[in-house]
Every structure is written in C-alpha cells, then in structure tokens.
Amino acid sequence: MRFTRFRRLRSVLALAAVPLLGTGLFVPQAHAQDGPTVLRVALVQEIDHLNPFTASFASSTMVGRFAWEFLTLPSAEDATPTGGLAESWSASEDKLTWTFRIRDGVRWSDREPVTAHDAAFTFNRIMTDPKAAEANGSYVTNFARVTAPDDRTLVIETEEPQASMTALDVPIVPEHVWSGIRDMAAPETDSIEVVGVGSGPFLITEYRRNEVVRMKANPDYWRGRAEIDELQFVKFENADAAVNALRNGEIDFVNRLTQAQFDTLRGEPNIATNQASGRRYRELLMNPGARNSAGQPIGDGHPALRDVRVRRAIAKAIDPETLVEKVLGGYGELPGGLVPPIYADHHYTPPADKKYTFDLAAANRELDAAGYRRGPDGVRAGPDGRKLRFRLTARASEDYGLRATDYIAGWLDRAGIEVVKNLVSDNEVDETTSSGHYDLALSGWGTNPDPDYILAKQTCAALPATSGSSSSNAFFCDRTYDRLYQRQATELDPRRRAELVRQAQARYYEQVPSLVLGYDNVLEAWRSDRFSDFTEQPEGRGQIMEQTGYWGFYGARPADAATGADVGLPAGAWVAIGAGALLLLAGGGTVLARRRTPAEDRE
Amino acid sequence: MWQRRRSAAVRVWREFTRDRGGLVSLGVLGAVVLLAVLAPVLTDPAGLDVTRADGLPLRPPTWEYPLGTDVDGRSVLLLTLWGTRVSLLVGFAATVLSVLIGTVVGIAAAHLGGWVAAALLRFTDFFLALPSLVLAIALSSVLPRGSATIVLAIAVTSWPATARLVRAQALTVEGRPYIERAKALGGGHLHLVGRHVLPAVLPLVLANTTLVVGNSIIAESTLAFLGLGDPNAVSWGSMLQTALSSGAVSAGAWWYLLPPGLAIVVIVLSFTLVGRALETVLNPRLKGDRD
Numbered sequence: 001m002r003f004t005r006f007r008r009l010r011s012v013l014a015l016a017a018v019p020l021l022g023t024g025l026f027v028p029q030a031h032a033q034d035g036p037t038v039l040r041v042a043l044v045q046e047i048d049h050l051n052p053f054t055a056s057f058a059s060s061t062m063v064g065r066f067a068w069e070f071l072t073l074p075s076a077e078d079a080t081p082t083g084g085l086a087e088s089w090s091a092s093e094d095k096l097t098w099t100f101r102i103r104d105g106v107r108w109s110d111r112e113p114v115t116a117h118d119a120a121f122t123f124n125r126i127m128t129d130p131k132a133a134e135a136n137g138s139y140v141t142n143f144a145r146v147t148a149p150d151d152r153t154l155v156i157e158t159e160e161p162q163a164s165m166t167a168l169d170v171p172i173v174p175e176h177v178w179s180g181i182r183d184m185a186a187p188e189t190d191s192i193e194v195v196g197v198g199s200g201p202f203l204i205t206e207y208r209r210n211e212v213v214r215m216k217a218n219p220d221y222w223r224g225r226a227e228i229d230e231l232q233f234v235k236f237e238n239a240d241a242a243v244n245a246l247r248n249g250e251i252d253f254v255n256r257l258t259q260a261q262f263d264t265l266r267g268e269p270n271i272a273t274n275q276a277s278g279r280r281y282r283e284l285l286m287n288p289g290a291r292n293s294a295g296q297p298i299g300d301g302h303p304a305l306r307d308v309r310v311r312r313a314i315a316k317a318i319d320p321e322t323l324v325e326k327v328l329g330g331y332g333e334l335p336g337g338l339v340p341p342i343y344a345d346h347h348y349t350p351p352a353d354k355k356y357t358f359d360l361a362a363a364n365r366e367l368d369a370a371g372y373r374r375g376p377d378g379v380r381a382g383p384d385g386r387k388l389r390f391r392l393t394a395r396a397s398e399d400y401g402l403r404a405t406d407y408i409a410g411w412l413d414r415a416g417i418e419v420v421k422n423l424v425s426d427n428e429v430d431e432t433t434s435s436g437h438y439d440l441a442l443s444g445w446g447t448n449p450d451p452d453y454i455l456a457k458q459t460c461a462a463l464p465a466t467s468g469s470s471s472s473n474a475f476f477c478d479r480t481y482d483r484l485y486q487r488q489a490t491e492l493d494p495r496r497r498a499e500l501v502r503q504a505q506a507r508y509y510e511q512v513p514s515l516v517l518g519y520d521n522v523l524e525a526w527r528s529d530r531f532s533d534f535t536e537q538p539e540g541r542g543q544i545m546e547q548t549g550y551w552g553f554y555g556a557r558p559a560d561a562a563t564g565a566d567v568g569l570p571a572g573a574w575v576a577i578g579a580g581a582l583l584l585l586a587g588g589g590t591v592l593a594r595r596r597t598p599a600e601d602r603e
Numbered sequence: 604m605w606q607r608r609r610s611a612a613v614r615v616w617r618e619f620t621r622d623r624g625g626l627v628s629l630g631v632l633g634a635v636v637l638l639a640v641l642a643p644v645l646t647d648p649a650g651l652d653v654t655r656a657d658g659l660p661l662r663p664p665t666w667e668y669p670l671g672t673d674v675d676g677r678s679v680l681l682l683t684l685w686g687t688r689v690s691l692l693v694g695f696a697a698t699v700l701s702v703l704i705g706t707v708v709g710i711a712a713a714h715l716g717g718w719v720a721a722a723l724l725r726f727t728d729f730f731l732a733l734p735s736l737v738l739a740i741a742l743s744s745v746l747p748r749g750s751a752t753i754v755l756a757i758a759v760t761s762w763p764a765t766a767r768l769v770r771a772q773a774l775t776v777e778g779r780p781y782i783e784r785a786k787a788l789g790g791g792h793l794h795l796v797g798r799h800v801l802p803a804v805l806p807l808v809l810a811n812t813t814l815v816v817g818n819s820i821i822a823e824s825t826l827a828f829l830g831l832g833d834p835n836a837v838s839w840g841s842m843l844q845t846a847l848s849s850g851a852v853s854a855g856a857w858w859y860l861l862p863p864g865l866a867i868v869v870i871v872l873s874f875t876l877v878g879r880a881l882e883t884v885l886n887p888r889l890k891g892d893r894d
Contacts, residue, residue, distance in 0.1 A: 243853050260661065260674070260850030319654075326653075326660065326675060396830040399848045403653070403675060405834070410654035421834035422748060 036229035037558045039531060040251040041545065042242035043213075043233045046426055050207055051189040052171040053125070053132040057426075058280075058446055061135070062546045063213055063233065066553070067198035068171030069222075071100055071119060071154070076551035077539045079343075079449040081166035085114060085199070086154070095161035095492055096144075100154040106222045108174045109196070109203050116148035121175035123156070130465060131184035136170045137471060138456040142489065161490040163497055167450030169548065172199070201226050201554040210235050227557045228531075238397075243525075246271065252530050253553075255545040257523040258399050259329025265525045272528035275331065275521050276536065276543040277342040282400070282444040283474075283514040284318065284408065286311045290436025290475040293463040299436020302390055304382045309370040311512040312356065314440075316366070317415040318408060319358035324518045327403045331523055335516040337505030338458075339451050342519075342542070345498045346451045348505035356515070363415045372416075380416040389418040390439035393432055396423035401442055404517070408440070434464065436475060443514070445473060448548050451501050455485050458508055474513035481507045522546075533557040618884045625880025628873035635870060639687040650681045651837060661856050671858035673842070674849040682837050683862040689838035690870070693753055694820035700758035701819070702812050705765025710804065712766070713773030714796055724770075727763045735760035739822060743831040750833040757822045765811055769804055776803040806885035813878035817871040824867050839863035 049055040052064040072089065075082035083089075086100040106114040123146040125132045126139075133140070145157040156165070177197045181189055188194065195204050201223070202215035213233040217226040234251060236242040243261045245251045247268065257265065266273050287301030288311070304310050324332040333341055337348025350356075372380040372388060380388045392408060394401035401423060409419035419440070424432070432438050447454045456462060460477040481504055488500035509516075522543035526534065535555035537547040544552035620626055638645070649655050658668055658676035665671070670679040712723040742756040776782065782799055790798075826832055827840025834841075842863040846852060851859045 238848060240847055240850060240852050243850070258848075258850035260854040260856075264850070264853045264855070322654070329660075396834075397848075399845075399850070402834075402845055402848055406653040406675065409835075410652040413652075414654070423830065423834040424748070425744075 037227075038230040038232055039228045039253065039553060039556055040232045040234055041253040041553070042236045042245060042251045042255075044236050044239050044242055044254075044256055046210070046235075047207075047213065048427070048430075049190055050195045050204065050213070051184065052135065052173060052195075053184050054134045054189070056135050058546050059233070063204065063215070064171050065200065065547075065550050066202040066215055066231065067195065067200045067204050068173055069106070069114075069199045070171060071168055072166050073169075073549045074167065074449045074537070076535050076537045076547075076549065076555075079538050079542075079548065085119065085172055089166065091165070096158055098156045098158070098165050100156070102152045102154060103222060104152060106199060107220050109198055109218060109220070110174075110177075112174065112176055113151070114172075114174075114199050115151040116154040117151065118175045119154045119172045120146050120148040121179060122170060122172050125178070125184075126170070129184055134184075134471070138453055138462065139164065139168050139170055141456070141461060160486070161492055162452075163489055163492060164450040164452035167448060167452070169448055169453065174199075201550050202231050223554075226554050228553070231553055239399075246525060246527065249527060249530075253524070253526040253545065255522065255524040255543075257525060259331050259523070262331065262523040262525070263329075270527060270529040271525055274524040274526075274534075274536070274544060276524070277333070277340070277541055278520045278522045278543070279340055279342055279448075279548070280444055280446040281335070281338060281340055281519050282442065282517045284314075284517055285433060285438065285441040285443050285474050285514045286314060286512065287436065287438055287440075288475055288511075288513040291463055291477065293461075293465045297436075298464075299438070301436055302386075302388075302439040303384070304372070304386065304388055305390070305439060307370065307382075308511060309366060310372065310388070311515075313363040313366045313370070313415065314412065314417070315356040315512050315515045316359050317363035317411045317417075318356075318515065318517070319411065320517050321358065323404055323407060327400055327407065328518065328520060331521040333519045333521070335518050337502065337509055338445075338454050338516060339447055339501070339505065340519040342538075343447070343449060343451070345494070346501045348502040348509065350506065350509055354506070354510065356512075360411065360414050367416060374416045378416060379418045387418065388416065389420065391422045392419045393422045393424065393429055393438045393441040395426055395429050395442070397426055404442060434472075442517075443473075446546070452489060455488070455501065455504055458513070459485050476508065476511065476513035478507065478511055481511070528559065530559050531556050532559045615884050619880055622876075622880035622883065624876045628876035628880075631869065631873045632877065635687060635873075636691065638684060639691050642684050642688060646681055646684060648685070650678060651685060653677065661851060661854060661859070663856075664858055670862050671856070673859055674845065674851055679842075679859055679862055682842055683839070683866055686837050686839045686842055686863060687866065687870075689750065689833070689836045690820050690823055690840075690867075693750055693757070693823040693838070694816050696750075696754045697757035697761070697819040697823070698812055698816045700754060701762045701815055702765050702808060704758065704762040706769050706804070706808055708762070709766040709769025710773050710796060710800060713770045713777055714792065714800060723766075727766045730760070731763040731767070733760070736822070736825065739826060740829065740831060743826055748831070748834060750836065753823055753826055753832060756826065757819050761815060761818060761822070765808070765815065768811055769808060772804050772807050773800050776800050807882075810878055810882040810885050813874050813881060817874035817878070820874070821867065821871055824863075839867050 043059055045057060045059040047060045048057045049060055050063060052068060055061055055064055070084040071086045072081045073084045074080065085102055085106060087103040088101045089098060091098050102116045102119065108114055123140055123143060126136060127143055142158050142160055142162050143156060144159050147155050149155060174197050177194060181194065190207065192204060192207060198204065198218065201218055201221045203218050204213065205216050206212065206214040212235060215231040217229050219225050236245065239256065239258060239261060242251065242254045243257065243265065246254050262273060265271050286305050287299065289297065289306040290299040290301055292298050320335050324330065324334055336350055339346040339348065341347045367380055371383045374380050382388065392405050394405050396402065405421045405423065409421060412419050429441065433441050433443055445454060457473040458476045459482050462472040463475065463477060464471055484500055484504035484507060488497050488504060491497040491500055524544055533555055534544040535551040536542040536544055537549060537551050653675040656676040658672040658678065660672060660674050660676045662668065662672045668678045668680065670683065673679055673682060708723055708727060712720040739756040739760045742759065743752050746752040777800065782795065785795055785799060823838065824840035827838045828843045830844055832838055832841050843860065846859045
C-alpha cells in the first residue's frame with residue numbers, strides 16, 4: 001500500500017512540475033535574433049500519440065501532417081486534391097482500380113528512397129491490424145487489395161467505387177522502420193527512433209510529453225526546404241497563459257483563442273490575427289444505446305435516450321443560437337448537418353419544417369405526450385419509473401465545456417430534465433464517450449474537404465469491435481443512413497454525390513444521435529514582427545494551424561525587420577495575475593498542473 | 604456546576620472582547636454567514652441560471668449590477684453571494700471532519716500510549732510529510748466530482764496538524780495528578796477520556812478549529828480554481844476558474860476577479876483573527892506571555 005501511494009505521489013509530482021518546465025524552458029529564446037529561426041507555436045491541447053496510426057487528437061494529427069507526406073492532399077488554394085507523394089493518379093473504367101504514380105527522388109530523412117512499397121505497407125497494415133486502424137481505418141474499409149508492382153506504382157483495388165480516393169488523409173510511413181513494430185499500441189511507437197523518420201516538410205526531433213514537440217525543417221523536402229528552421233509546439237496549460245506568452249514574445253503563434261482573448265489581441269501592436277471559417281463542428285452526443293460491432297450493449301447510457309422522441313425533445317430544448325452568440329461570442333456559425341458550411345457543396349441546412357427550432361413549450365409537450373410525466377420535484381420520469389436524470393460530460397479544460405454545460409443544464413431543467421454536470425479531462429471525455437459511459441456529452445470532430453471520413457464514423461460498420469476504440473462517433477447505427485452513405489461513397493458524379501451526402505446528413509439530423517451545436521470560427525494570432533506569409537487554407541478565408549495539410553507553417557517566413565518591441569501587460573492582466581498568485585500562494589505556494597488542459601476534439 | 608460554566612464563559616467572552624481585531628472579525632463572519640444563509644430569501648436564484656441572465660457580458664459595475672457582469676451576463680455580486688454558501692459549507696464540513704479525525708487520533712495516541720501510539724504517530728507523520736495540496740488534487744481527480752469529494756480531500760489532508768496539537772495538549776493533561784487519582788479509583792478509558800482529558804483539550808481544539816476553517820476555505824477555492832470543484836454549484840474558486848478560461852483576464856475584467864478574490868481574503872483573515880484571539884484567551888501559556 002505504501003509503495004503504491006508513493007508511486008502515485010511521484011507521478012502527481014511529476015505532473016506538477018511539467019508546466020513549469022514547459023513554459024520556463026523556452027523563455028530565453030524569446031528575442032533570439034541570430035541563429036536558426038524558430039517558430040514557436042503554443043499548444044493548448046494534449047498530444048495523445050505521435051504514432052500516426054493511433055493519433056486522433058487534432059494536435060497530434062497536425063504534427064503527423066508535417067512529418068509524413070500524403071499520397072495526395074487538399075491544396076492550399078481551394079482544398080481540391082493536389083499531388084503529394086503521388087505525382088499523378090488515374091482510375092480504371094469500372095472505378096474499382098486506382099493507380100498512383102509515386103514521385104521519383106523523394107527520400108526519407110534517413111536517406112532511404114520513398115517507394116510505392118512504403119505506401120502499400122501503410123495501407124496493408126491498416127487493413128490487417130485492428131490496432132493500426134484506430135485513427136485512419138475508415139479510409140480502407142472498402143479496400144480489397146493494395147499492391148506495389150514496382151517502386152513507383154501503387155495499385156489500390158476497392159470493393160466498391162470509392163469517391164474519397166484522392167483525399168486519403170493517411171500519412172505514409174517508412175516500411176523499413178514500421179515493419180518491425182509488432183504492437184501498434186505500444187508506447188515505444190511514440191518514440192523519436194520510430195516517429196523521427198519522415199518525409200514531410202518538418203521532422204520530429206524531440207518529444208517530451210506535456211512539454212514540447214520539436215521539429216526541424218526537412219532539408220531534402222521535395223517541394224523545397226521550409227524557410228523557417230525549426231518548429232516547436234510548446235504545451236501550455238491554458239489559453240490565457242499562451243496569450244500572455246504571445247504578448248511577451250515568448251511564443252509566436254496561438255490558435256483556439258476565446259472571443260475575449262481574440263478581441264483583446266486584435267488591437268495589439270506587432271500582433272496579427274486571423275478569423276477563419278472553421279472545419280470542425282461541436283455537438284451534443286446523446287447516447288442512443290451504445291453497442292459494439294457484435295450488437296452487444298456496452299456502457300451505461302440512460303435507457304430513456306434510446307427513445308428518439310426524447311432526443312428530439314432535447315434538441316428542441318436547446319438553443320444553438322444563444323450558444324453561438326454568447327459562449328462563442330458570435331465567432332461561430334449556426335448549425336445544420338455534420339459538414340460545416342466552409343464546405344458549401346456538402347453542407348446540409350435543414351428546411352424550416354424539419355429544423356429543431358428552440359421551443360421549450362414544444363419540448364415539454366412532446367415529452368408529456370411520450371409518457372414522460374413530471375414528478376413532484378419537477379423532474380420527469382419514464383414509464384419505467386426511471387427519472388430523466390442525465391449526466392452531461394464535457395471537458396473541464398475549455399471555456400466552451402465549462403459554460404455551454406451551464407446553458408444546457410438551464411434549458412433542460414425547464415423541460416423537466418435534470419442534468420448533472422460531469423467536467424473531466426480531455427482523455428477522460430474521450431474514454432467515457434468511446435466506451436459508451438455517458439448520457440449526454442459535448443464533443444466535436446474536425447472534418448475534411450471530403451465528407452467520407454466524417455460520414456463513415458456514423459455507420460454501423462464503425463461501431464467499435466472492442467470497447468473503448470474511438471472509431472464510431474455517436475454509436476449511431478441506422479439502415480437508412482447506411483444505405484445513403486453507401487450510395488454517396490460509390491457515386492463518382494460530384495453533383496449527385498453532394499445530394500446524397502446531404503440526404504445522409506438529413507437522416508442523421510432527424511434521428512439525432514447527436515445534435516450539432518455550431519461550427520467555431522478559428523481564431524488565431526501571431527507575432528507579425530517575427531513571422532509573416534502564413535498560408536491560409538482555403539486561400540483568403542481559411543485557417544493557418546490545424547489545416548488538412550501542412551501549408552500554414554510550411555509557407556511561413558521570418559518577418560523582414562524584426563523589431564523586438566517590449567510588450568508589457570495591461571493593468572487588468574496584472575490584477576488577474578495578482579489574484580491568481582494570491583490564491584495559489586495562500587493555498588500552499590505550489591503551482592500545480594491541471595491534468596485537464598484546454599484541448600480539443602479528436603479528429 | 605452550570606453556574607461555574609456560565610461564569611467561565613462570561614470571563615472568556617470578556618477577555619475575547621478585549622481583542623479589537625478578533626471582535627471586528629467575529630462581526631464580519633456573523634454578517635457573512637447570515638448573508639449566505641439568507642441568500643435564497645434575499646435574491647432570486649434564477650439569476651444564477653445562464654439561460655435566464657439578461658445582462659450584457661463582461662460589463663463594468665453599474666447601478667443595476669453593482670459589481671458588473673460575468674461572461675454570461677450574470678451579476679457578479681449575485682455569484683459572489685451564492686459562492687459564499689459553497690465556500691463556507693465546504694470549509695465548515697471539511698473542518699469538522701478534519702478536526703474530528705485529528706482529535707480522535709491525537710487523544711488516542713496520548714491516552715493509549717505504547718505501540719498503538721507509535722503506529723498512530725507514524726501514520727500521522729506520513730500524512731504530515733505528504734504535500735497536502737498535491738494529495739488533495741490526486742484524491743479529487745480519482746473520486747467522483749462533487750462537494751463531498753472536496754470535503755473528504757481537504758479533511759484527509761489537513762487533520763495531522765490537529766492530531767499533533769491535540770496529542771501534545773492531551774499528554775500534559777494525562778500527566779496531571781488528578782488523572783492518576785481517577786485511574787486509582789478505577790476509572791476506565793472512556794471515563795478518563797470523556798470526563799477529564801476531552802474537556803481539558805476542547806478549548807484548544809475550538810481555537811484550532813477556527814484556524815482550520817480558513818485553510819479549508821482556501822483549499823476549497825484552490826481546488827475549484829484548478830477545475831476540481833463541484834461543477835454544479837458556483838463557488839469563489841470556480842468563478843476565478845471561469846474568468847481565467849473565458850479570457851476575462853486578458854480582457855482586463857477586474858470586476859470579475861476582485862470580488863471572489865477579496866471575499867476569500869476577507870473571510871480567511873476573519874477566521875484567522877478570531878482564531879488567534881480565541882487561542883490567546885483559552886491557552887494559558889499565550890496569556891501569560893501577554894500580561
């Protein structure tokens with residue numbers, strides 16, 4: 001007992017020391033004028049894995065995008081497919097066989113050539129090893145055979161025609177490094193020996209958990225070496241700390257700003273801001289009766305939520321407009337289907353008669369009609385006598401989680417539904433939602449220009465084989481939806497496919513296994529006195545960090561005349577720091593890590 | 604007997620009133636407790652519901668909102684007032700639990716002696732050596748989120764000091780001749796502890812309690828600030844947490860941060876001053892130094 005106690009203590013202490021190190025170590029480089037140009041990016045989100053087969057947090061996949069080149073990827077200009085490792089590609093007459101021509105002369109960072117065999121290995125591994133399929137398995141479910149007849153030809157045969165073949169968001173890894181890995185879930189797969197060999201614009205050189213990921217410019221990158229020498233992702237425990245670090249010039253780039261932070265930074269000298277349409281949606285998951293792929297129930301979701309009438313009533317008792325207006329401060333777009341409006345072709349806007357309009361009276365009426373009567377304490381109970389008392393799981397690390405739960409609890413309370421807030425760490429949200437141990441939960445996913453990935457997450461085929469794998473999004477399994485999904489996946493005419501994509505989303509919307517709450521604008525800020533020319537995707541209105549590609553930081557250039565102006569803190573921040581310091585000092589003088597960090601969704 | 608007790612109480616009160624700081628603090632505490640208890644009567648709890656809040660977000664103080672509004676347009680004054688309830692409740696509950704554990708362990712160690720005392724003391728030392736905030740954080744992240752967990756986490760980490768104090772005092776009592784007489788007359792453990800040791804130790808425990816309350820309130824606020832508090836209730840710590848995470852700090856919204864911060868300072872200061880004053884009155888050694 002004593003031993004375990006000590007061990008736990010030690011891990012807690014280690015945890016406590018992390019933010020001190022993470023923020024402290026990199027301060028001295030603040031005004032480094034000579035030497036390598038280092039772009040320091042604040043990461044207010046955890047890294048789950050660097051291993052691209054298992055990495056699913058947006059932060060981790062972003063790192064992966066810099067390290068490993070794709071076959072093809074969405075272009076910076078308009079997110080249409082452009083060549084990566086593949087210099088050209090073609091489909092057979094029956095659209096079942098795709099041939100990719102691999103670019104000549106591309107090398108891994110250990111000087112080995114990149115060949116079609118590496119790509120074939122990557123896809124085959126995902127197809128045969130369930131652990132390797134965790135992050136990108138949805139792309140290959142329809143693959144029949146992947147072969148490399150020679151070093152420069154990759155042939156992919158699919159069971160059915162697949163529309164997303166030029167948008168395979170799968171990092172291609174070196175076979176000579178990864179073929180020796182037996183267990184894809186092993187922690188060693190996150191080590192530099194394994195993930196350090198890459199082919200992208202930047203290479204991973206150092207990784208300290210919850211501290212920093214360092215990447216250096218790949219000198220042999222086939223598009224040409226990046227203008228900056230080093231890219232550092234420095235972990236911050238909260239966004240305010242990152243914002244202050246940006247003001248002081250300790251870091252150069254921050255994203256996921258809250259509205260208040262964005263508004264303040266907008267007027268600052270030497271700081272440039274970017275407000276872009278986002279490609280991720282936020283949603284309220286409503287456990288529709290979680291099942292695994294064998295059809296056995298898993299988790300402990302409230303049975304009343306299996307009733308679609310209850311889910312629809314909840315959807316009517318929630319006002320996304322207020323959430324976007326107040327919690328997102330207007331920096332967001334109103335919801336419709338799963339695909340955000342930035343991808344206008346595939347975005348679904350429900351017609352007026354199908355739309356869940358915020359109407360508490362209607363929600364109450366419908367719950368009454370469905371047989372969920374209010375008890376003496378004002379809380380409804382189902383016909384089985386079980387009260388409508390739902391846990392609402394959300395991230396304690398982010399402002400949205402803290403505040404949106406207040407709103408949702410307030411509205412549902414007026415509909416006779418009791419909500420118990422359960423604010424936990426990012427990883428815990430991930431665990432509870434992917435194992436079905438939730439009633440309601442706030443979540444969200446990033447979407448790609450090609451809607452296949454996000455739509456595939458809602459099919460019966462995505463239900464987890466083992467509890468805890470994060471392949472299914474909302475444990476949705478519906479025949480009508482699956483049919484629509486299948487049809488869009490095999491439809492190669494873009495216009496007809498878009499129609500089917502919208503129909504599939506309409507079905508999802510109608511069954512509400514989750515309610516889309518809005519699409520955040522991406523709010524970013526950077527030191528304009530140190531860097532310029534970040535590439536937006538899509539051009540002119542898109543985001544810089546966390547793109548579907550590596551354009552943002554790859555295009556960055558050091559600003560011409562770096563004027564290291566001394567940026568002080570405004571009085572308000574000092575007051576706040578004082579108050580915080582007072583509290584912490586009084587509480588024991590120890591600055592402690594919060595395990596939950598501002599972070600975000602999986603991707 | 605009752606008369607003697609009453610006259611003793613009157614004497615204590617008289618001596619206590621001589622300490623100006625303690626008296627003022629007691630008045631402040633009384634007012635705060637009264638406000639906290641009467642909060643549901645004086646104010647409308649609907650104002651805490653973000654879906655019914657009608658103010659504009661992050662506005663500086665006005666007549667309508669004397670302490671301004673928070674990010675959701677709620678009155679900061681109202682939040683601070685309701686935060687008092689959670690902070691005081693958790694503070695008191697944790698203190699009662701902590702002092703109870705401390706007193707039982709302390710008296711047991713002093714009275715029983717031998718290997719039991721040795722075991723209890725090592726156990727106390729172990730907890731004394733643990734960094735309490737870290738242990739509290741670990742506990743509240745492992746146990747289910749809620750006020751009860753916070754109370755437990757604070758109590759479990761703050762009892763060793765009380766135990767040491769009580770043991771020391773109980774040892775001096777145990778050494779007095781009348782205890783030996785009581786033993787010789789056949790008094791059992793329960794009689795000795797209940798009739799002689801406990802009453803002699805209680806005044807000190809009482810003075811110590813007021814000091815522990817202050818620490819418990821700080822611990823509660825710290826844990827809530829770190830995001831480990833009860834998410835279903837407003838407390839001072841959770842107000843500060845929301846202010847920080849929503850970017851109100853960067854926006855310079857001082858009216859959002861100062862009220863909960865100052866409330867913590869005032870209440871903890873008051874408890875400390877009252878505790879010190881009581882200690883001076885009840886602990887004969889401290890009194891001797893003074894006169």
